[in-house]
Amino acid sequence: MIKFKMNMNLKDTSFGEFLKPSQIIFDLKNKEKLSAIEELLDSLVKEKLISNKNLTLTRIIDRENLESTALGHGIAVPHARVDTEKEIAVAVGRSSEGIDFDSPDGLPVNLIILVVWNPSIPGLFNHLFAGLASFLIKPENRERLFRARDKNELYQVLSEIHFSFPREDKIINRASLLKKLQNIELKIRRAPKEKLDELLKHRNLIREELDQSLLARFDLLMDRYGYAVAEVVDGVCQSCNMSVSTQMASAIEESNDIYICENCGKYLVAPQKKEKPKEKTEREKLAEEKKGTRSKISRKVKPAAKTKKKK
Numbered sequence: 367m368i369k370f371k372m373n374m375n376l377k378d379t380s381f382g383e384f385l386k387p388s389q390i391i392f393d394l395k396n397k398e399k400l401s402a403i404e405e406l407l408d409s410l411v412k413e414k415l416i417s418n419k420n421l422t423l424t425r426i427i428d429r430e431n432l433e434s435t436a437l438g439h440g441i442a443v444p445h446a447r448v449d450t451e452k453e454i455a456v457a458v459g460r461s462s463e464g465i466d467f468d469s470p471d472g473l474p475v476n477l478i479i480l481v482v483w484n485p486s487i488p489g490l491f492n493h494l495f496a497g498l499a500s501f502l503i504k505p506e507n508r509e510r511l512f513r514a515r516d517k518n519e520l521y522q523v524l525s526e527i528h529f530s531f532p533r534e535d536k537i538i539n540r541a542s543l544l545k546k547l548q549n550i551e552l553k554i555r556r557a558p559k560e561k562l563d564e565l566l567k568h569r570n571l572i573r574e575e576l577d578q579s580l581l582a583r584f585d586l587l588m589d590r591y592g593y594a595v596a597e598v599v600d601g602v603c604q605s606c607n608m609s610v611s612t613q614m615a616s617a618i619e620e621s622n623d624i625y626i627c628e629n630c631g632k633y634l635v636a637p638q639k640k641e642k643p644k645e646k647t648e649r650e651k652l653a654e655e656k657k658g659t660r661s662k663i664s665r666k667v668k669p670a671a672k673t674k675k676k677k
């Protein structure tokens with residue numbers, strides 16, 4: 367993990383950087399979703415990769431309740447963002463019998479890849495997840511994972527998973543970019559001819575920074591409703607006027623991750639207060655850290671902590 371931190375400028379890294387054979391349980395004892403997740407968390411506690419098992423478990427369950435993290439084809443990726451833990455901790459569990467995970471394809475899950483991450487490196491989970499997904503989508507790769515005869519063989523296959531991580535200056539607040547994109551799209555609709563070129567250029571610049579899957583959904587919402595991004599004000603989605611969960615509301619304020627309204631499907635963003643947290647000076651950042659209730663060391667791009675809001 368330390369190595370990873372120092373290699374922030376590397377563009378490519380491997381899943382093997384985060385996984386050791388000791389974080390793999392080749393034969394999960396538990397045959398039930400929650401107890402299997404707990405068994406994996408125990409292995410992370412043993413490896414001293416997480417310290418607060420109960421909190422982590424609660425977060426993972428919250429996430430599962432939102433929507434199963436089973437991907438189909440017998441694989442699930444339960445995950446949670448936990449501010450108090452290290453950058454990232456992964457554990458892998460295999461179950462030959464299979465575990466009921468509420469999968470989209472109804473199949474039991476034979477391989478659980480559990481990820482706990484800390485938002486101190488924005489975008490880390492998304493890139494890890496993208497790397498996992500592009501590996502697991504290939505049937506021959508899944509086949510090799512399922513055919514592994516022991517822990518070490520499974521480890522070898524998993525270590526092949528590569529993911530690219532953007533350079534630090536490319537790490538951006540995607541939620542605020544989506545909002546900017548929406549503003550520009552709306553302007554483009556009404557723009558006089560002479561302004562159109564500049565707006566289109568600006569739009570393309572932003573689109574280059576965002577993932578294809580995010581954009582596809584964004585375009586769909588824009589087409590259907592005329593807008594795609596809604597602010598969350600006092601815990602209420604401004605598009606549909608429904609409350610979002612407390613956890614989600616505080617998460618939206620604290621992280622750069624993308625959240626989707628469970629009710630209306632819009633992308634949720636925090637209301638605009640302080641513009642461009644990226645350009646804060648060191649001194650401003652320090653002042654904000656002092657203001658934050660807990661003395662968590664916040665890193666560059668992370669917005670000032672508002673831990674008070676947590677229940």
Ligand SMILES: [Zn+2]
Nearest residue numbers: 603606627630
């Ligand atoms: Zn909504």
